[in-house]
Structures are given as structure tokens and as C-alpha cells.
Amino acid sequence: MVQVRYTRNLFLRGICVIYLFAFLSFYIQIPGLYGDNGVLPARTQLEHKDWTTLLQKLKQKPTFLWFAPYLGLNIEYMLDVVSLIGIILSFAGFVSQKFCIMPVFGILWALYFSLYQIGQVFMWYQWDTLLLEAGFLCNIIAPFWYPSQKKLSTPSDAISFWTVRWLLFRLMFSSGVVKLTSGCPVWWSLDALSIHFESQCIPTSLAWYAHRLPSWFLRLTTVGVNILELVIPFLFFFPNKKVRTVAFYSQLFLQLNIIATGNYNFFNLLTICLCISLLDDTFFYKKKSKNDDLKVVNYLSTIVCILVYGGILYGTCVYYNLKITDQWTIEAKIGFTQEQFDYVLYRVIPISIYIGLTSLAFTILNAITNSLATVKGTRNKIITTFITLLYSTIVTFIFAMSVVPNANLHPSHNSTIPVPIKQVYTKIDQFHLVNGYGLFRKMTGVKGRPEVIIEGSNDIEGPWKEYEFLYKPGNVNNSLPIVAPHQPRLDWQMWFAALGNYNQNPWLMSLAYRLLNGQPEVLALMNTVESPFKNKPPKFIRASLYHYHYTLKSQTNTWWTREKIGEYFPVFSSDTTSLIEYLTKIKVIQGKPAQKTTYEAFKFVLDSLRTLTSKVEASLLAWSIFTAGCTLILTRFSNAANKKK
Known part of the structure; x- marks a missing residue:
């Protein structure tokens, strides 16, 4: 029997590292993005007059944030609690295999899903849903409890671990397919x-x-x-x-x-x-x-x-x-036409499903055979075989659900999916247990990289001064940063905003309003060191669209050249009627005060942690915690080696 125990454990600890980065990155940005004075306050997602009982609330929007009042906290502080628990548990799983167990991964998934529920446009990314799907798979891959002694692989390990390979296939294959099915001339011209x-x-x-x-x-x-x-x-x-x-x-x-x-x-x-x-x-x-x-x-x-x-x-x-x-x-x-590719894709998608099904069938058959042949004792054989069959059923269900997004890569196959499978998929779709993928469908920036530049002024006639972001291109003299694994979600969304107009990105109106009021939580997401309005907010704000191009570094000290294309959104002031009315409609501006925190001791601890972490740059903080985890692992190995001597 092929052993996958060590490989599986490495995968589980790797997922813990990813969870650590994801929770930490989210935590850093909570006040500016989702706080009561943030761009898109999380409390607006949890206010509905028809949701009265806790059960109704959890049914409509399943998230741990509903428990905030029971802990004497408001929604913003509850976001801190959820994120910090995620950070602690994922760090524990990273440094110790003992925490890479099903209950821990179940909690991690539930915590991240809770954040995703209120994430709105800042969490509508494929890597967030990919983490939810991979995190869900960890619940069937990880052991229910850490074994007291090291064991070889059990037959069911190969079956559960197979789901990761199938997810990898769907991710990579769909990412390749959409580049050509989109008809993007840039991809077709190579x-x-x-x-x-x-x-x-x-x-x-x-x-x-x-x-x-x-x-x-x-x-x-x-x-x-x-x-x-x-x-x-x-x-x-x-x-x-x-x-x-x-x-x-x-x-x-x-x-x-x-x-x-x-x-x-x-x-x-x-x-x-x-x-x-x-x-x-x-x-x-x-x-x-x-x-x-x-x-x-x-x-x-x-x-x-x-x-x-x-x-x-x-x-x-x-x-x-x-x-x-x-x-x-x-x-x-490229030596083939779009029609030829479409025809081949029509034939290949069913083949890919048959290949996956055949691979799964052989994996299950091999696992059952090993359960009967290698396990000693009649009682152990029965238990092992039962567990193997149980995992086979679960994995087969997951595979059946994944057929829906996989078949949707070609429109003609949508009608071939059995109706019961579609119905079940529709019911579980909100939990993102199985997702469709496809990155870089169309190549943007053919005529130049579009960038939205926000400007403020104390006089409508100018002069206008630019706001600078921490990571995205703005000042043509700023060097290009290394940000990963942190995701500055505001900077990312500004990139998407530049591909459309401000009517398609209404959250920008909230950002403009927060800047007009000099909201410190939002300004913390931007480059406040070089901000022209760090002491007092401007009276007016506007945005322009620019096209950026790389420079020839040998000829200049700048990284970019840029040209102004035109207005992105018009001039606003903090008392612009249309702006106030719109933000009131979407509940960003509310007449009633935000819920107060009654648990003062808990609040003090959370505020202290926030103050401490805010002093370190986000990506540096992420790598520092990762390095600390690596140090702990090496120290444990060193101590174990010394004991053996």
C-alpha cells in the first residue's frame, strides 16, 4: 500500500500556514474595511428587521458574529475575536502536528466562513473561496484525533487525500480553459x-x-x-x-x-x-x-x-x-482556431470527468482491497473496511458535486448534468464547498495600466493633491513592493475599480466620504506618512483615471510614466446631498449609534493587541510570525534529537 501519511501531514501543516496568513492579513485591515467607521461596516450585513431570533439569523447568514452581544462586544470587536482565534489555532497547527486534527480544521473553516459572510466586495476573490474549499477538504483528510503513536497510512487516507488532487486539477485546468474560451485576442495572439x-x-x-x-x-x-x-x-x-x-x-x-x-x-x-x-x-x-x-x-x-x-x-x-x-x-x-478549440473542449470535458471518476474508483478499490488484505484480525478488518466505505461515500459525493462547475466550462454540458445533482449543488453552493475557478480570463491594460488616482483640495479650483496608497502604483517614483502573503484588500479593489466606472463600484463613495471626514481607521490603510491631509481632511475630493506604463530604468529614476485619461468620479464634499443620501440608503451612515461594548476588560485586551500590531508593517508582521513558528519547530526537533543522544 502506498503511504501518504507524511505527505498528508505536510499538506495539513501547509494549510495551517495559509490560514495563518489569511486570518492575520484580515485582522490587520478590520478597522478600516469593516469597522463602524470603515469603508463597508460589517454591522450593515447583520441588520435585518425580519431576523429576530438567533436561529433565524444563523440560517440567513451563518456567522459567529451573531454571538457578539452575548460576549458584551460590538461587531467590530467580534471580528477581532474571530480573527485572533483563527490566528492562534492555525499557528498551533503550524508548529505542532497535534493540532492538525479534524475539530481544529472544522473550527478554522467556520471562522473563515464567518468572515467571508460579511466580507462583501473585499472578499469576492477566488483565493478566498479556494481556501474555503481546501479547508473543508481538510476536515475529511485530517485524523479525528492525534494518534498517541506514529502509524502507517490507513486505507482511507489515500481516498480522502485524492480530493486535493482533484481540486488541483479543476483549479489549473479551468484557469487554462477560460483564457482561450474568453476569446481574448491577447491570449490568442500569445x-x-x-x-x-x-x-x-x-x-x-x-x-x-x-x-x-x-x-x-x-x-x-x-x-x-x-x-x-x-x-x-x-x-x-x-x-x-x-x-x-x-x-x-x-x-x-x-x-x-x-x-x-x-x-x-x-x-x-x-x-x-x-x-x-x-x-x-x-x-x-x-x-x-x-x-x-x-x-x-x-x-x-x-x-x-x-x-x-x-x-x-x-x-x-x-x-x-x-x-x-x-x-x-x-x-x-497558435495553430488552431477558436472553433477547433471549442470542439476539442466539448469532447475533453467529459473525458476529464471520466478520468477523475476512473482514478477515484481505482483508489477506492485499492483501499478496500488493502482493508481486507493487510489489516490483521477480523474485528479490525470490519472496522477498517467500514471506515474506508464511509470515506468512499463522502468523497464520491464531493466528486459528484464538483462535476457541476467542471461541466460548466462548456455551455453545452450544463444540460447534461443530472437534475438531482444540480439541486443539491444549488443548496450547498452558499457554503463554497465546491467552486468554479478561472483566473486571468481576459488580459487587461492593453493600452496601459489603468489606475484611479484620488485627489483632495481645500478649494474647488485647486491645487489638488494626491492620496497615496501603501502598495498599489501611484507616485511614479515609488519602488515596486513585495507584499505577499499579505493582501491589501483596498489596494486590490482599487485595481478592479479602475477597470470599470464608479457607478459599478459604489463602495468608492464610502471611501470618499471617510477621507472627507479624515477617518483615521481608513487612512491607516493608506500612506499616511506622505499624505498631504494627515492633519486635517480636505473640503473636496475627486478621482481621475490614468494610464501607467513602465519606464526604461536606464534612462530615468522613475518606475512609471503616466498619462491622464479623464475624470473618474466628480468633485464631492462632505455635505454633498447625493453622496449623503446614497450612503444613508446603504446604511454606511446611520442615525442610530453603533452598539457599545460592555465587557471593558475584554475591550482593553483587544485594543492593546490592535495598538501593538498596528506598529508593524503587515507583510513584515506575517513573515515575522511565520519565522517564529519555524524557530519553535526547529527548537523542538533539536531538543528531541538531544534527548535521543
Whole structure:
């Protein structure tokens, strides 16, 4: 039986690290985003005249925040409590395997889901739902309790851990599919990466250098991205272990390159955790064998691996017309039409489901066989087989639900899904246990990177002075930051806002109002050091749309050049009637005072923690806590080694 106990434990501790980063990042931004004086106060999501009893409230919006009055806290402080519990539990799971158990992961999922319920537009990201889905899977992957002694894998471990591999497949394959089904001409012309490094949300300094790579190389890299997302995922279920290991390294390579050039918070780290499902314990503990038969099998396995990837390389050369030019560059051009791709996708989606179903069936069959063959004692056989069948049923249900978003990658397959499966999926969809994915559907910023620049003034005629954000491009002289694993959600949403207009982003009106009133909680999310209005808020505020482009660093000390496109939203003042009426309508401005905190001792502790953490930059705080966890782990290992001596 293939052992996955160590691999599984590594995955679970990795998810704890992701939870740690996610909860910590959220906690830092609570006052400015969701506090009573924040951009989108959380209390507005929990006020409904028809919700009277606690049971009704939990049914309509399941979140721990409803328990705030029972603890003598208001909603803002309850957000602190939920986040801090998440931080403590995830840190405990990171530093000790004893906390990587089902009850802990159940609580972590419930805590993050509670935050997601009131997150509104600032949490409508695929990595948040991906964390919810991966976190839910941990509830069936993790043991119910930490065993007193180290055990080998049980047959059900392979079944539950298989769900992570299937999630990884759906994530990567759908991300590749949507790039071409969107019809985006930039993806079809293979020029996407010539734009991406400049137009992505928060690029790193390396993105500037990546943008300057030769165009032929960037086009070839775009081909590589297509292959890594469209073709390689099918090898996740290949029976040859070496083929899967190479697939693991290829996906790891892709994620590390994304991390190097862009700040995508915990998303790429989470994807790397999912990639662990392609491995088993022999990857970490390789056993040398003198058996000649095993050596022959190993050589044959290597040959199969070479043939598989050689075939993919050959197919890539054919379907992307790869040719070496006289200048020793590689020319690339997609050799198929959108109609041909649509036809192939129509055929491939059912095949992908059959592949997943076949892989799951063999995994279950192998687990049941091992339950009967390797477990000693009739009583143990019965118990182990029952548990294996139970996990098989749960995983089969999850697989059936995942067929819905997977089939929706092509519109013609939506009608082929059995009605009962659709009905069940609709009922559980609100919990994000199974989700659809698809990143970078269309490449933005073809004519330049759009940016919304907010300006304030004490005179409607000017001069107008700019507000600066902590991380997103604004001042053309500011260097490009490294932010991950922290996600500055306001900066991210400003990037999305620039792709539309302010009518499509009504939260901007709340942001403008908070800036007009000099709200310190909101200003803390921005660059207050260089703010022209840190002592007194402006009387008027407006926003303009700019297009940014990278500069040639050899010619100037700036990182960007920019040109003004036009007005984004008009001039507002703190007493603009239309602004006040709108914010009153969406309950950002309320006549009644916010709920008071009656538990003063608890409030004092929470305020002290908030004051302490606010003095450290967010990403630095995240890595500092992670480093502290690593230090604790190494110290424990060192002490254990010394005891053995």
C-alpha cells in the first residue's frame, strides 16, 4: 500500500500556514474595511428587521458574529475575536502536528466562513473561496484525533487525500480553459505576458525586468503557461509515479515564477500546498533496493516518463507552430482556431470527468482491497473496511458535486448534468464547498495600466493633491513592493475599480466620504506618512483615471510614466446631498449609534493587541510570525534529537 501519511501531514501543516496568513492579513485591515467607521461596516450585513431570533439569523447568514452581544462586544470587536482565534489555532497547527486534527480544521473553516459572510466586495476573490474549499477538504483528510503513536497510512487516507488532487486539477485546468474560451485576442495572439507584468494588480520589482524580456521569449513563455494549465493537469492522474513527480515540479516552477513577479497574497502558496497531493511518502523517504527486477521497473518507468513528456513537447511544437528562426529565436503561433478549440473542449470535458471518476474508483478499490488484505484480525478488518466505505461515500459525493462547475466550462454540458445533482449543488453552493475557478480570463491594460488616482483640495479650483496608497502604483517614483502573503484588500479593489466606472463600484463613495471626514481607521490603510491631509481632511475630493506604463530604468529614476485619461468620479464634499443620501440608503451612515461594548476588560485586551500590531508593517508582521513558528519547530526537533543522544 502506498503511504501518504507524511505527505498528508505536510499538506495539513501547509494549510495551517495559509490560514495563518489569511486570518492575520484580515485582522490587520478590520478597522478600516469593516469597522463602524470603515469603508463597508460589517454591522450593515447583520441588520435585518425580519431576523429576530438567533436561529433565524444563523440560517440567513451563518456567522459567529451573531454571538457578539452575548460576549458584551460590538461587531467590530467580534471580528477581532474571530480573527485572533483563527490566528492562534492555525499557528498551533503550524508548529505542532497535534493540532492538525479534524475539530481544529472544522473550527478554522467556520471562522473563515464567518468572515467571508460579511466580507462583501473585499472578499469576492477566488483565493478566498479556494481556501474555503481546501479547508473543508481538510476536515475529511485530517485524523479525528492525534494518534498517541506514529502509524502507517490507513486505507482511507489515500481516498480522502485524492480530493486535493482533484481540486488541483479543476483549479489549473479551468484557469487554462477560460483564457482561450474568453476569446481574448491577447491570449490568442500569445502576447499576454508582454502586457501582464505591467498590468497585474501589485507587481514586484522583478516584474519590471520580466516585462523587458524579449518578446519572442515572452510569447514562448505564454505557450508554456497554456501547456502547464491545459495539458499537464491530466498527468496528475497518470499511473506512473515519475510522470506525476515531473508534473509536480512543473507546477511548482510556475507558482514560484508568479510569486517572484506578482503579489498574489497566499494564493500561490495555497496552490503549492495542493501540489503536494501529487506526491507520496516515497518522495521524502526513498528506499534503496538491490532487487534487479525493481531496477528494471525503475528504468521502464523513466522511459515512460520521457516518452510522455517528449510527446507533449512534440505536440506543443505542432499545435503552436514552434520554429527556430535565423536569429536563433523561437517563433510561436497558435495553430488552431477558436472553433477547433471549442470542439476539442466539448469532447475533453467529459473525458476529464471520466478520468477523475476512473482514478477515484481505482483508489477506492485499492483501499478496500488493502482493508481486507493487510489489516490483521477480523474485528479490525470490519472496522477498517467500514471506515474506508464511509470515506468512499463522502468523497464520491464531493466528486459528484464538483462535476457541476467542471461541466460548466462548456455551455453545452450544463444540460447534461443530472437534475438531482444540480439541486443539491444549488443548496450547498452558499457554503463554497465546491467552486468554479478561472483566473486571468481576459488580459487587461492593453493600452496601459489603468489606475484611479484620488485627489483632495481645500478649494474647488485647486491645487489638488494626491492620496497615496501603501502598495498599489501611484507616485511614479515609488519602488515596486513585495507584499505577499499579505493582501491589501483596498489596494486590490482599487485595481478592479479602475477597470470599470464608479457607478459599478459604489463602495468608492464610502471611501470618499471617510477621507472627507479624515477617518483615521481608513487612512491607516493608506500612506499616511506622505499624505498631504494627515492633519486635517480636505473640503473636496475627486478621482481621475490614468494610464501607467513602465519606464526604461536606464534612462530615468522613475518606475512609471503616466498619462491622464479623464475624470473618474466628480468633485464631492462632505455635505454633498447625493453622496449623503446614497450612503444613508446603504446604511454606511446611520442615525442610530453603533452598539457599545460592555465587557471593558475584554475591550482593553483587544485594543492593546490592535495598538501593538498596528506598529508593524503587515507583510513584515506575517513573515515575522511565520519565522517564529519555524524557530519553535526547529527548537523542538533539536531538543528531541538531544534527548535521543
